[in-house]
Amino acid sequence: MSEYFDAVIVGGGMVGGTLAALLGQAAKRVAVLESAPAIELEADAPYELRVSALSRASEQILRKVKAWEGIVKRRAAPYESMVVWDSTGSGEIRFDAADLGEPDLGHIIENRVIQLALQERLTELEEVKVFSPAQFKTASYTHKGLKIELSTGQVLETALLVGADGARSAVREWAQIDMAVNDYAQQGLVCVAQTELPHQWTAWQRFMPTGPLAFLPLPDPQFCSIVWTLPSDQADAYVLQDESTFKQHLAQALDYRLGQVVSVSERAAFPLKGRHAAQYCAERVVLVGDAAHTIHPLAGQGVNLGLKDVAELAEQLLQDAKHWGSFKVLRRYERARKADNALTLHSMEGFSLLFGNKLSVWQVVRNQGLSLVNQMSWVKGQLARYALGVG
Numbered sequence: 522m523s524e525y526f527d528a529v530i531v532g533g534g535m536v537g538g539t540l541a542a543l544l545g546q547a548a549k550r551v552a553v554l555e556s557a558p559a560i561e562l563e564a565d566a567p568y569e570l571r572v573s574a575l576s577r578a579s580e581q582i583l584r585k586v587k588a589w590e591g592i593v594k595r596r597a598a599p600y601e602s603m604v605v606w607d608s609t610g611s612g613e614i615r616f617d618a619a620d621l622g623e624p625d626l627g628h629i630i631e632n633r634v635i636q637l638a639l640q641e642r643l644t645e646l647e648e649v650k651v652f653s654p655a656q657f658k659t660a661s662y663t664h665k666g667l668k669i670e671l672s673t674g675q676v677l678e679t680a681l682l683v684g685a686d687g688a689r690s691a692v693r694e695w696a697q698i699d700m701a702v703n704d705y706a707q708q709g710l711v712c713v714a715q716t717e718l719p720h721q722w723t724a725w726q727r728f729m730p731t732g733p734l735a736f737l738p739l740p741d742p743q744f745c746s747i748v749w750t751l752p753s754d755q756a757d758a759y760v761l762q763d764e765s766t767f768k769q770h771l772a773q774a775l776d777y778r779l780g781q782v783v784s785v786s787e788r789a790a791f792p793l794k795g796r797h798a799a800q801y802c803a804e805r806v807v808l809v810g811d812a813a814h815t816i817h818p819l820a821g822q823g824v825n826l827g828l829k830d831v832a833e834l835a836e837q838l839l840q841d842a843k844h845w846g847s848f849k850v851l852r853r854y855e856r857a858r859k860a861d862n863a864l865t866l867h868s869m870e871g872f873s874l875l876f877g878n879k880l881s882v883w884q885v886v887r888n889q890g891l892s893l894v895n896q897m898s899w900v901k902g903q904l905a906r907y908a909l910g911v912g
Contacts, residue, residue, distance in 0.1 A: 523676040526552040526650070527845065528838075529669050530683040531657040531692050535573070535632065535824055536810035537685030538639035540831035542586035545646035547839050552677055555653040559640060560633055568739055569631040570711045570789055572746045573824040574724070576627050582828050583635075587645075591638030592630060598738045599625035602723040608730070608776070629724070629737045629746060632824075657691050666805050666846065681838075681846030682806045685831075688796060690812035696803045703795040707732055708756035709818055710749040712788040714771060717780030719743050727775055731755065734774050745779070747771065748818055756790040793817060795866055801859060802851035809834060816866045826862055833857050 528544055530537045533555030541553045575583075583589040603626055606613035618625050643649045656672035666680040684692030693700065719742040726735045732750030739746055749771075751759065759767060768782040796815040801808045810827030837854045844850050 523668065523678045524552070524650075525665075525678045526550045527679065528552070528681040528683055529554065529667075529677055529679040530685050531690075532685035532687060532810075532812070533636075533640075533643075533651060533653065534685065534687070534810075535635045535639065536827035536831055537683070538636065538643060539582060539586055539588070539828055540683065540685060540809065540835060541649050541651075542588065542639060542642050542646065543831060543835035544838070545643065545649035546586065547835070548648055549839075551649045552679070553643065553649065553651045553653075554655045554657055554671065555651060556656045558654050560637055567786065568713045568744065568746065569633050570713065570746075570786065571632045572629050572737060572739075573632055573635065574627050574629055574737065575635075576822075576825045577623070579825045579828045580628065582832050583638075585832075586639075586642060588635075588638040588642045591641050592628075592634055595634045595637065596631070596740045597634065598629045598722070598740045600627060600629060600722050600724045600738050601625050602721070603726070604723055604778075605726045605728070606776075607728050625722075626724070629739060635824075657686065657695075660695060662805070680805065683834075684806070684808045684812040685810055687811045688794075688815050690808065692806065693798065693808055693812050696806045698803060698808065699799040701797050701799065705793045705795065705817065706753055707750050707793045708753045708790040709793055710747070710751055710756045710759055710788060710790045712747045713739070713786040714745050714747050714768075715783040715785075716743050716745060716772075717783055718778075720745050720779060725775060725778055727778075729774065736775055736779060743783075747785075749774070750793065750818070751790075753792070760788045760790050797863060797866055801855040802848065804848050805846055807834065807851045807854065814862045814866060816862075822865055826865060829861070830854075830858050 527549040529552045530541050531554045533541070533553040537553060541551045544551050580589060583592065601618045603616040604613065616626060643651055652671065652675070658670040658672050660667050660669050660682060663678065665678060667678070667682050669677040669679060669682065671677065682692060684690045686692055714736070720736065720738040722738055724735065724737050726733055731752055735748045736745040737748065759770065764785060768785055771785065772780070772782040794815060795817060798808055798813045801813050809830040811823070813830065814826065816823055816826070834854045837850050838845060841850050
């Protein structure tokens, strides 16, 4: 006999886990299908390679689901400043939390720390049941909604199927929703670096013709998470490079702002592609986060967009419980989020093209533009507030 749930969420990561908590604490019965086993984190474990730069808006969402305390009690790095400059000239812009009357500009947090806090929160919610490890196999429509078949052989029934299962979403594929893909022919190289000088609780980002390099502060004052956008062949070469040579390249690429690079962790690289689903919903099916869109990582907005997705979806579902999971309700969510996601996606692509243009005229425009905006406190403040999610 199958079990019934108000929603079945495929993907129990940061985005899917947050949605499950939002619905579960509103007394909705939720099933979460997570393909990976439950994660653990030792207090002295090395930093994870993948991190997220969470905005104030994301912090507020995670506070709402009572997961924020579980994040900060483990490890999180608030950053108070952000410095961005162009490698081809003297253009530079600096954002400071103090100028906005804010305690910080956001937090750099390992993805697994966020997932662990959410995992912990979901165990506290009686209405949420996590199936792990388990995968979505297929679904079929019934008079009540959907029948979901799991890889384990279990069968669930639900009024709403949510695809929170990433860029290669099995739910999106099953629903036959098209996805536009833009291959940037770049990779994001990630690692953890120990620097000679402390990071000063500042996010450092240098734009180069080959792509942006970010040094993001970690809880230890001399450790940073590195996200370096590079042409695919160059990224592959840097991953295989001997440690001494790579450390020198890395310090030089940041213009020695933090001195020499003392040590680096293992390195990894992943392909960068912009993706956007043709629609976010079908009958009784909805997509959130990377299942609906992925963007260039230069501004670190990917997870923030996903969390805004689930906050909006939960609000639309809960304020119209009479039509729970109906296409009308799902379309309201899509209209509320699709334009914002598209704007952010295309803006990041535009920034990438602008800063990657090697023509001297564009180099002059970039550097003068950065310097000009840096002197315009109101404009700079608006940009910072937008990034924070409080503007």
